Amino acid sequence: MKQRWTSGNKITLLENGEQFFPRVFEVIAAARQEVVLETFILYEDKVGKALHSALLAAAANGARVDVTVDAFGSPDLSDEYIASLTSAGVKIHVFDPAPKLFRRINYFRRMHRKIVVVDGVRAFVGGINYSADHLGDFGPEAKQDYAIEIEGPIVGQIRKFAYDAIVEGNPDRRWYQRRPKSFADAVPKSPPVTGTADAMFVWRDNHHHRRDIERHYRVAIRLARRRVIIANAYFFPGYAFLRELRKAARRGVEVTLILQGNPDMRIVQIAAAMLYHHLLRAGVRIYEYCDRPLHGKVALVDDEWATVGSSNLDPLSLTLNLEANVMIRDRTFNRQLADNLQNLMQNSCKRIEAADLQESSALRQVRSFFLFPLLRRFPAWAGWLPAHAPKLTPLRAAQIRNGADRLDEKAWS
Structure with a gap:
């Protein structure tokens, strides 16, 4: 997918969790077709629980819901948290998991993106993770941060990128196999022109978009x-x-x-x-x-x-x-x-x-x-550091029972 300027977008600035969380949770909970979400950090605090509720609401509406978290940034989600989501049909993908002993030192080449796309017509991109330290009432350590809400044609590009990342991370795919079609290919979207902003979605990876x-x-x-x-x-x-x-x-x-x-x-x-x-x-x-x-x-x-x-x-x-x-x-x-x-x-x-x-x-x-x-x-x-191709491992509640680090790659779904 090419990175290109796209006109006709509406961009809204969201400052800190006070503006970001209520808005993104409202949009997710109202989803009718799909939610795709990537984040570096997801903690099981009041913010993580509010996201949990919004994801369950989207799934109850019949939306397809895909959530990708980074194994280093989100290491401590409980069995109950995962089970209630997966039982509702939410697909949870873990980026580059590692055994518990090495999880906190596997620091390089992490999935640091923060992206949400809902129903193919609205997206959120920024630096805000799903944790309570993005709220002012967290105290002196509360973070100052920003995200944007996006409407318009650029959302289609962000959507395709997010679904393609899931396909590319499929652990069952071999290097000699053709890239399978993603959900983004099967259900094309054409977000309408909604504003006057030109926008370009730009990413950094370890292949063709390094700089x-x-x-x-x-x-x-x-x-x-x-x-x-x-x-x-x-x-x-x-x-x-x-x-x-x-x-x-x-x-x-x-x-x-x-x-x-x-x-x-x-x-x-x-x-x-x-x-x-x-x-x-x-x-x-x-x-x-x-x-x-x-x-x-x-x-x-x-x-x-x-x-x-x-x-x-x-x-x-x-x-x-x-x-x-x-x-x-x-x-x-x-x-x-x-x-x-x-x-x-x-x-x-x-x-x-x-x-x-x-x-x-x-x-x-x-x-x-x-x-x-x-x-x-x-x-x-x-x-020179290892530029491996990290895999996405899909989680099911039974695979993380009693804190065990058992991630069965055959469970891809």
Whole structure:
């Protein structure tokens, strides 16, 4: 499937779980034909239970329901949770499962996408997982994040991609066999034109689309004339990406980064801070979001281009994990996202100045001597890691009885 710009879409920004969860659960529960959902994290907390109820409602309506979760991100779903879904006809697929002993170290090449498509006419894409830490009442560790609701022709492409991923992950398929038809092929959809936004669904895989998300970022930055704003949770891109940011700032573009100031993982802030002096010296503005952990993966350029999705700007997302973003050309959406990010900068961020960086010039020179060769080469080095073709294993309740790690690949359905 080609990645291409498609016109006639309506894109709605959803901020945090307070806006995202009620809307996506309402749409899922009202499904009449199909629901296909992918997520990295699904926890059996109040959010996971609300999703559970919505999926059961869709199945009761007669909809085909397919749910894919990542084995690393969603390791602890109970027998009861799975059994009640599968008994209702929900198909649950686990991405790249591993024995329990190795599950928490099998960290590379994960399925990090967050996608929902309902009845072929409405989709959701973003960075929000199904867990209570995306709600403000979770406390100081609640995440700041974004997703979008999509209506229009681009939904058909997202739908086909999601169903094709299930077919490609079929454990019974051999390399020499033709690709079987997916449900998306059997039941074609033609979502109507509903808005004025141009949109492109862009994904990252370990085959033919390894650098696509990064490439679209870099092209947009290269073409920027007035402003670039990037809000990204895990920021440690390669040298070529940093070079585009610096070049844009030096030609007069207002380049702004919003990064973690209250990190969920301390190493994330440490890694990003290693780049601060290099970027500030070129005129890039850096803000740290301090209210709570930033988990968003959004950006905008000038007055039209924007992106929302699952991809961070770090080695895992840019070179290893499976990711999905939507690129958007729409002035109304760009303005809405810009207003949101400006509000973050004004009310919840600390601007970083060169004087705030407490390190000696000698230390900075030594660090740069090692750091920037690494940044130049890590995409190639990451590519040396095993690029296996992870399988989707369908779950049935009987296969996870009493916490046993028994995943029978013959149970594909």
